[in-house]
Amino acid sequence: MQSRRYIRQLTAYATLLFLLQLLFVWLVPGRFVSDVFFWFVPFFYLLSLLSWMFLSRKIESKPPGFSSAFLSVTLIRFMLYAGLLLFYSFSFPDDAIPFIITFFIFYFFFTMHEVFSVYNLLRRK
Numbered sequence: 427m428q429s430r431r432y433i434r435q436l437t438a439y440a441t442l443l444f445l446l447q448l449l450f451v452w453l454v455p456g457r458f459v460s461d462v463f464f465w466f467v468p469f470f471y472l473l474s475l476l477s478w479m480f481l482s483r484k485i486e487s488k489p490p491g492f493s494s495a496f497l498s499v500t501l502i503r504f505m506l507y508a509g510l511l512l513f514y515s516f517s518f519p520d521d522a523i524p525f526i527i528t529f530f531i532f533y534f535f536f537t538m539h540e541v542f543s544v545y546n547l548l549r550r551k
Contacts, residue, residue, distance in 0.1 A: 432478050432543055439539050440471045443532070460524040462514075470536040473503060477540065485547060496544070507533065 444467045451459055477499050484495040511529060515522040 428482060428547060429479065432482070433475065435543065436471065436474055436478070436539065440467050443467055443535060458524055460528050461518070461521050462525065463528060466528060466532045470532050473506075474536050474540050477503065478543065481544060482547065492548075 447463065447467060451463065480499060481492070481495060485492045507529075511526060514525055518525070
């Protein structure tokens with residue numbers, strides 16, 4: 427039940443961010459928009475969904491192990507994000523600044539959503 431609710435909320439949130447993204451692309455000059463701009467929402471959506479599935483199973487099966495699972499997921503995602511930022515920045519230096527700025531904006535919004543969702547899940551348990 428919780429997973430369906432989270433998927434609906436995450437999908438609505440990602441759709442809203444995607445629509446805001448379209449508005450941003452329409453209003454801002456092209457040099458400020460990364461070449462891979464439209465891949466950010468699906469990327470963060472899938473990672474948030476995978477993280478939620480793993481963490482929700484951990485909290486339902488054994489709540490004391492949740493904190494170590496949360497830290498593990500956070501560390502793995504941090505390393506993935508850092509590796510992706512470094513790889514893309516060195517591979518495409520002309521697009522590095524718009525990519526990094528856009529990446530952190532989406533990172534902030536999806537992390538906020540995930541923290542609130544995990545907090546609400548923990549509060550209900």
